[in-house]
Amino acid sequence: MTNVSAGTLRRRPAQRRSVERVERMLDECARLLDEVGYDGLTTKEVARRAGVPIGTFYQFFPDKQGLVRALALRNLDAFLDRLTARLGSAEITDWTDAVDLAVDEFVAMKRTIPGFAIVDFGEILPSPGAPPLKGTNRLLDAALENNVIVADRLRALTIDLLGAPRGPGLDRALIVAVEAADAVLKLAFRAHPDGDPDLITECKKLVRRYLADHLPER
Template sequence: MTSTLRRRPAQRRSVERVERMLDECALLLDEVGYDALTTKEVARRAEVPIGTFYQFFHDKQGLVRALARRNLEAFLGRITERVATADLSHWTDLVDLAVDEFVDMKRTTPGFSVMDFGEVLVTTGGVPVEGSKQALDGTHENNAVVADRLRGLTLDLLDAPVGPGLDRALLVAVEATDAVLKLAFRTDPRGDAGLIAECKQLVHRYLADHLP
């Protein structure tokens, strides 16, 4: 993957500054939207000089890409923590858990409703901002990166057949989940409960042909 940072923070103070800038970016996405988001305002609210911003990020797009990566790591971390304490009797339980965590992040995580894993929609259901569909690594579409990361979790937890068939099935499942959950949040800003349930059933039925 290509880096979203000009340089990686090495000292604790630098790490804290980068995290503050990402925090303020997320809050501003909720408050003013992507178009009105500026590097100057992010730096001001994070209480860092604008020069410090450009030490770590190339531009606004680089900042947003870094936030997308942080969102993905947070999502995967939440799933891993839940799995460690949950009583999962079947892979469908893992599907439900992942969908529930995503929905909860949409509802509670700053900026996540505007830009979850990188794709920025200026308006609900609108056309994505150019380049944002490949925000996570600059080469592959975001859903392909998410599917690949979820594949690692799936193989760790399930006795699943390794190979291109499973890879393709997980990508299709992620694409389908993304589409239905977008519809759920267009229908209701909090996420339409009926559509969320339908999303889970859709993925259950599709993956039943690919997982034991």
């Protein structure tokens, strides 16, 4: 299971007080993202609101990107956990239902979880042990990187719950599907604060049509 401290923190908080401080900083980061966006977010303000000196901020987070990455991973975990639970419990007879469920759950969290609407999966996140890859924009690289994590866990779900045929074809298809869905959902939330319903529908259609080649026929 992914974890906030996996490659994003400079030092793992040991004492109870430190853990709470890191948690508070992440919470304030989420709220600030909703208020002023990534560009407007400053590490100083995050620290101030969390009641933490700036030096302590940098004890735990390597930089601004690391902070947002940590938040995104926390949100990502929450999303995948909830999705796993719902896929396991509900009566999913059809993989197309699973697609709808995943999209709906994602949309629901975008609406309700602070910081999720803006950051969601990727947007930020430089890869943890990434090659220095000059000539790139870290924001977008990160988005891609993160969707690979989602695809990984979705693959596990897909194989376990739906009995899909394992293999590189499926892996690639899932990554492509997540990437495409992510892009369309971003568009949906750009068009409408709660996500344009038509675009959400189109997102489901897009994914279902594409996956029809890679998954057993209902």
